[in-house]
Amino acid sequence: MTTLRALGFGIWGLGFGLWALGIGMSAQTGIDRGLRENDPPRAPRGPGGDIIRGAADEGPFLRGSLIVKFRPGTPLDAQRIMLAQVDASAPQRVSYADFEIVALDAAADPEAVARQLETQPDVEYAQARYRVHPQFTPNDPLYGRQWNYPAIDMERAWDINPGATSEVVVAVLDSGIAYRPAVVRYNAAFQFRLTPNGPIFPALGVVDVPFAAAPDLAPLERFVSPRDFIWNTDLPLDLDGHGTHVTGTIGQATNNSVGGAGVAFNVRIMPVKVIGSIWDQIFGAPNRGTDDVVARGVRYAADNGAKVLNMSIGRTGPPAPAVQEAIAYAISRGAFVSIAAGNSFQNGNPVERLAEIGGLYEGAISVAAIGRDRQRAFYSTTGPYVEITAPGGNLRQGQEAGILQQTFDFDMVETYTRGPQAYRAPRFDAFAYEFFQGTSMAAPHVSGFAALLVQQGITPPAALEAVMKRYATDLGATGRDNEYGVGLINPRASLRGMGLVK
Amino acid sequence: MKIPNPKAQSPSPKALLSLLAVLVAAPVHAQEIGVRGFADIGSRTFTATESFTAVLGTDSGGVFGGGVEATLPLGLFVNVRASRFRAEGERVFIFNDERFDLGIPTVITVTPLELTGGYRLPFWTRIVPYAGVGVGWHTYTEISEFATDSENVEMRRTGLHLLGEYGVARWIAAAGELQWANVPDALGEDPNGVAAHFDEDNLGGVTFRVKIVVGR
Numbered sequence: 137m138t139t140l141r142a143l144g145f146g147i148w149g150l151g152f153g154l155w156a157l158g159i160g161m162s163a164q165t166g167i168d169r170g171l172r173e174n175d176p177p178r179a180p181r182g183p184g185g186d187i188i189r190g191a192a193d194e195g196p197f198l199r200g201s202l203i204v205k206f207r208p209g210t211p212l213d214a215q216r217i218m219l220a221q222v223d224a225s226a227p228q229r230v231s232y233a234d235f236e237i238v239a240l241d242a243a244a245d246p247e248a249v250a251r252q253l254e255t256q257p258d259v260e261y262a263q264a265r266y267r268v269h270p271q272f273t274p275n276d277p278l279y280g281r282q283w284n285y286p287a288i289d290m291e292r293a294w295d296i297n298p299g300a301t302s303e304v305v306v307a308v309l310d311s312g313i314a315y316r317p318a319v320v321r322y323n324a325a326f327q328f329r330l331t332p333n334g335p336i337f338p339a340l341g342v343v344d345v346p347f348a349a350a351p352d353l354a355p356l357e358r359f360v361s362p363r364d365f366i367w368n369t370d371l372p373l374d375l376d377g378h379g380t381h382v383t384g385t386i387g388q389a390t391n392n393s394v395g396g397a398g399v400a401f402n403v404r405i406m407p408v409k410v411i412g413s414i415w416d417q418i419f420g421a422p423n424r425g426t427d428d429v430v431a432r433g434v435r436y437a438a439d440n441g442a443k444v445l446n447m448s449i450g451r452t453g454p455p456a457p458a459v460q461e462a463i464a465y466a467i468s469r470g471a472f473v474s475i476a477a478g479n480s481f482q483n484g485n486p487v488e489r490l491a492e493i494g495g496l497y498e499g500a501i502s503v504a505a506i507g508r509d510r511q512r513a514f515y516s517t518t519g520p521y522v523e524i525t526a527p528g529g530n531l532r533q534g535q536e537a538g539i540l541q542q543t544f545d546f547d548m549v550e551t552y553t554r555g556p557q558a559y560r561a562p563r564f565d566a567f568a569y570e571f572f573q574g575t576s577m578a579a580p581h582v583s584g585f586a587a588l589l590v591q592q593g594i595t596p597p598a599a600l601e602a603v604m605k606r607y608a609t610d611l612g613a614t615g616r617d618n619e620y621g622v623g624l625i626n627p628r629a630s631l632r633g634m635g636l637v638k
Numbered sequence: 639m640k641i642p643n644p645k646a647q648s649p650s651p652k653a654l655l656s657l658l659a660v661l662v663a664a665p666v667h668a669q670e671i672g673v674r675g676f677a678d679i680g681s682r683t684f685t686a687t688e689s690f691t692a693v694l695g696t697d698s699g700g701v702f703g704g705g706v707e708a709t710l711p712l713g714l715f716v717n718v719r720a721s722r723f724r725a726e727g728e729r730v731f732i733f734n735d736e737r738f739d740l741g742i743p744t745v746i747t748v749t750p751l752e753l754t755g756g757y758r759l760p761f762w763t764r765i766v767p768y769a770g771v772g773v774g775w776h777t778y779t780e781i782s783e784f785a786t787d788s789e790n791v792e793m794r795r796t797g798l799h800l801l802g803e804y805g806v807a808r809w810i811a812a813a814g815e816l817q818w819a820n821v822p823d824a825l826g827e828d829p830n831g832v833a834a835h836f837d838e839d840n841l842g843g844v845t846f847r848v849k850i851v852v853g854r
Contacts, residue, residue, distance in 0.1 A: 292784075296742065635744055635832065636780055638831040
């Protein structure tokens with residue numbers, strides 16, 4: 137994942153020649169590699185321990201707790217009795233949620249307990265806290281052009297609506313965003329293994345980690361109502377790079393002689409962190425990206441004025457009622473939701489539960505991915521819930537066939553990929569342009585597209601979905617199909633809408 | 639100008655059947671061939687009510703035109719008229735019967751060229767209703783911002799119409815005229831058009847005109 141950024145840093149002096157060829161390179165600001173050595177020691181952010189934590193051996197859901205929603209009007213005493221019958225603690229109501237989190241014995245099987253609880257008439261649903269993860273497939277970086285925009289006739293769409301305006305707020309429910317500078321003190325208190333039998337990575341102890349705003353997403357004023365549901369703060373910094381990349385496709389600054397373009401480059405962005413990264417775990421984040429966290433993030437975004445929600449996240453497993461109800465709530469508040477259809481086609485093509493929700497509501501849409509050849513990308517999940525298609529990239533067709541956006545310089549972030557000896561604290565203030573592939577990359581095309589439509593005057597979520605589907609370019613089998621849904625998004629035709637005759 | 643004897647020139651049943659509606663104070667029947675010009679201004683209400691309302695905000699608008707008419711013996715006449723309707727609106731999206739204006743200016747122009755034959759009814763000396771029937775060639779254009787040439791619309795359709803008139807003076811007359819035109823299968827071919835959405839295909843409508851006639 138380093139080709140492009142290595143090129144960028146190494147030959148920055150040749151930058152003009154390369155820019156003249158239309159090639160975006162590395163970040164130009166926000167990078168201060170010398171800062172690492174000058175970082176002053178700070179106090180730990182949280183308590184630490186000396187345990188070995190296996191990052192790769194955790195199951196699909198958290199143990200030791202459960203999501204429960206009781207029917208309205210169920211007395212608290214009745215709730216407690218029901219929970220006591222399954223050895224669960226008293227319910228704990230969390231913000232931006234209409235469900236409770238209850239604690240279980242760590243050895244208990246949350247799914248079994250959930251099934252037991254659901255036999256109670258006063259329980260609307262109970263479910264394990266399934267982990268939700270980003271929908272991208274990281275790749276080796278390569279420098280190239282953003283073929284994805286001509287593929288959807290974006291240039292002519294921008295003629296009609298040049299990037300929306302700051303009146304439209306798009307929430308990015310993801311791993312956070314590199315949206316502002318900061319130095320955050322963490323305590324990497326744990327040793328860990330990346331694989332069950334892999335080498336042990338040492339505890340780094342107290343580290344001050346620098347962050348910078350992605351230069352091509354700036355300025356800071358673009359970002360509104362930031363919220364971090366992983367750390368329970370108002371500082372949803374990206375410790376992964378996924379959310380920053382996704383945000384670039386939605387709203388990368390455009391026509392600024394820097395880097396690439398985004399679909400709706402004038403919108404304001406609401407960073408809502410609902411996904412944790414490996415570094416979030418290493419630093420001891422109190423929450424993971426589970427259904428309840430995602431559901432809270434969805435409600436938060438809807439309550440705080442977002443008109444479009446991008447969810448380049450997903451999971452398989454059982455249905456996700458907490459997220460489903462949150463999405464229904466967001467739609468009822470006038471927010472349109474774009475959800476990645478999933479990347480698991482080659483892994484048995486399981487049902488993607490968040491994307492499945494998109495198929496249930498007018499106003500939420502699940503987005504499949506195509507490659508540069510306009511064929512379904514090899515990873516893109518298929519199913520009856522697939523509704524529409526957007527470019528997601530297919531790196532099997534060449535290095536330039538991914539979706540290019542600015543994100544972190546992963547040499548500075550994924551230090552654990554080089555073994556324990558080279559393992560050190562990350563830096564989130566160095567940027568590069570990376571090709572990613574995934575339905576994670578497809579969904580933000582639709583989110584940006586939705587923002588343009590909102591600006592154009594179509595605001596009800598159901599109407600947004602309808603106009604997108606009406607003008608989609610049919611791909612695959614004639615009519616709707618399980619690979620492409622109704623077809624490839626056509627922003628220009630949608631923005632033009634209807635004349636009297638055509 | 640001779641004043642015809644109404645009793646001697648009563649209208650035929652066929653001509654009466656083709657009468658749409660007319661009240662016109664007119665010069666009387668001319669027994670000889672004459673030529674007169676006319677200009678008119680009026681209002682047209684389109685049959686495709688919902689479609690025009692969606693795009694233009696109204697289903698009617700001003701129309702103006704003019705033409706030449708040949709008066710023939712026995713109260714017959716033939717005229718040729720060109721007229722023009724032009725209105726500005728904007729492109730829209732319709733969802734669940736809710737209209738969303740998209741802010742993309744659109745200009746719709748309808749230009750009928752009509753050939754009409756008719757018969758004046760010599761009931762009164764100065765009030766002479768008439769009925770006419772004819773064929774029209776209707777040019778429809780729809781030009782919107784950001785459109786390519788192929789996305790703009792220019793088409794011609796043929797339709798039938800009925801009308802009537804009344805004149806008041808020898809050389810210069812004011813007249814009122816009501817016309818109904820039927821131009822089927824003109825709209826609604828493209829499934830992404832508003833007309834297709836509302837299942838309306840007729841470019842015709844009803845036009846009321848005030849007409850200035852010059853000549854005898």
